[in-house]
Amino acid sequence: xxxxxxxxxxxxxxxxxxxxxxxxxxxxxxxxxxxxxxxxxxxxxxxxxxxxxxxxxxxxxxxxxxxxxxxxxxxxxxxxxxxxxxxxxxxxxxxxxxxxxxxxxxxxxxxxxxxxxxxxxxxxxxxxxxxxxxxxxxxxxxxxxxxxxxxxxxxxxxxxxxxxxxxxxxxxxxxxxxxxxxxxxxxxxxxxxxxxxxxxxxxxxxxxxxxxxxxxxxxxxxxxxxxxxxxxxxxxxxxxxxxxxxxxxxxxxxxxxxxxxxxxxxxxxxxxxxxxxxxxxxxxxxxxxxxxxxxxxxxxxxxxxxxxxxxxx
Numbered sequence: 001x002x003x004x005x006x007x008x009x010x011x012x013x014x015x016x017x018x019x020x021x022x023x024x025x026x027x028x029x030x031x032x033x034x035x036x037x038x039x040x041x042x043x044x045x046x047x048x049x050x051x052x053x054x055x056x057x058x059x060x061x062x063x064x065x066x067x068x069x070x071x072x073x074x075x076x077x078x079x080x081x082x083x084x085x086x087x088x089x090x091x092x093x094x095x096x097x098x099x100x101x102x103x104x105x106x107x108x109x110x111x112x113x114x115x116x117x118x119x120x121x122x123x124x125x126x127x128x129x130x131x132x133x134x135x136x137x138x139x140x141x142x143x144x145x146x147x148x149x150x151x152x153x154x155x156x157x158x159x160x161x162x163x164x165x166x167x168x169x170x171x172x173x174x175x176x177x178x179x180x181x182x183x184x185x186x187x188x189x190x191x192x193x194x195x196x197x198x199x200x201x202x203x204x205x206x207x208x209x210x211x212x213x214x215x216x217x218x219x220x221x222x223x224x225x226x227x228x229x230x231x232x233x234x235x236x237x238x239x240x241x242x243x244x245x246x247x248x249x250x251x252x253x254x255x256x257x258x259x260x261x262x263x264x265x266x267x268x269x270x271x272x273x274x275x276x277x278x279x280x281x282x283x284x285x286x287x288x289x290x291x292x293x294x295x296x297x298x299x300x301x302x303x304x305x306x307x308x309x310x311x312x313x
Contacts, residue, residue, distance in 0.1 A: 054175060054204040055310070056236070058290075058298040059098055062087035063242065063266030063273070064118035066095050067211060069202065070102075073173035080109040080172060082200065082211050086121025087266055095122045096129060098297075106131040108172055112150065113213030114196040115142035124153035135161040138182060138198055141190040164198045166226060174304075175204040180231060181215055183222040194241060195219040201234060205304020208233065210256055212240040212247065220252040229255035235307045236300060239263045239282075239289075243274020253281065259307070260288055262300075267293040 057068040064085030071078045084095050110132050113119055127135075127150065135154065154161065164185065169178045181199035182188055188195045197213030210232060215223075220240075223232070237258035240247030242265040261282050265273040274291065282289055290298050290309075299310040 053301040053303045054207075056202075056209055056300045056302075057098075058238070058262050058264055058292055058300075059095060060090075060292045060295075060297040061085050061094060061264070062090040063269040063271070064090060064121065065113070065213070065242075065264050066122070067238065067264075068099070068102075068104075069175075069209075071108075071173035071175045071204070078108040078173045079104050079106065080111065080177075081107050081126065082111045083113055083119040083213070084110075084122040084126045085116075085118040087118055090266075092122030092125045096125060099126075099130065104130070107133065109134045109136060109170070111135075111198055111200060112137040113198045113211075114138060114193050115140055115144060115147040115150075116193060116214065117144070117146045119213065120146055120150055124149040127153040127157060127159065132157075132159060135159060136164055136179075136198065137161050138164045138185045138188075138196040140185055140188070140193065140196040142193060166223075175202060177202040178231070180227060181219050181223045183219070183226045188219075192216070192218075194246070197240075199223065201231065204302050207235045207302040207304060207307050209236045209238070209300075209302075209307075210234040210258070211238045214241040214247070216241060216244075216246040217249045217252070220247070220249050224251055224255060232256045235259045235302075237261045237287075239274070239278065241273075242269075242271070243278045243291075244271070245275045245277045248278055248281065250281070253285070258287055260290065260300075262298055263289060263291045263293075265291060265293045269293075 052072055055070040059066045059068060064087040065083040066085050067082040069080040086092055107130055112123055164179050166179055166181060166183045169176055178201050179198060180201055182196055185196055194214035194216050195218055197215040199215050200211045202209045232255040234256055235258060237256045239261050243263040263274045292298060300307055301310055
């Protein structure tokens, strides 16, 4: 009898340990991030129920771009995705799994900056598998298979798109965003599709984020000629074209005058991104840089007054 009791006790102990392990694993994957803002203590997780600040997720997709923005509203959270790029070792499932892991089923806006695989490789699957309320993309000439898949996915779900219009402002929850480029998509050389890139400034309270796609210096010059420098001032700049020297001209960087720069690029990529010249330029004016090839996915948040970083708990 004593042996049976001892055996049952051992089984209960093992079961209890298994339950603790399962709960720990579930907690890790459902609440993978915590707010760590300067000298503040942790104030909440990144899960749907506790999102009170604006969040910007620069998703690690290798040598590609995909940025998720989560905006607080009176009735929960609205989500916006800028690009859904793929690259070697980073299939479309990476982005879908990331969105699914946060419990996201609907995107208020999907912005496709331009028709290159590293910005649209997963866009057709995102369109197929998520409820998309609005799609913004540039009027551009492109006939690549990846671009045709995007258009086919939109047609399959009977979705139309909003052509990007420089100067147009949209409201989403407690934030707003303005299209700054391209100034004239019709004038862009189709062989230079980077300059089709939709450039967006997002404002939330006193803070702002600038998203540039792969816009190069020609597009930067056109935007600076069209809009006052103050329209580009931002707390955080997503550096254009993965940190290539083809983007981030001195004049554009001066207008943006960011507190922080983020570069989305792949480790050991064949392009050498980010280029040393760009990094030197940012360092020379004292702008700290975060890179997805070094940091993995980068998550920033704003409480309308300050921008801070979310780090793993």
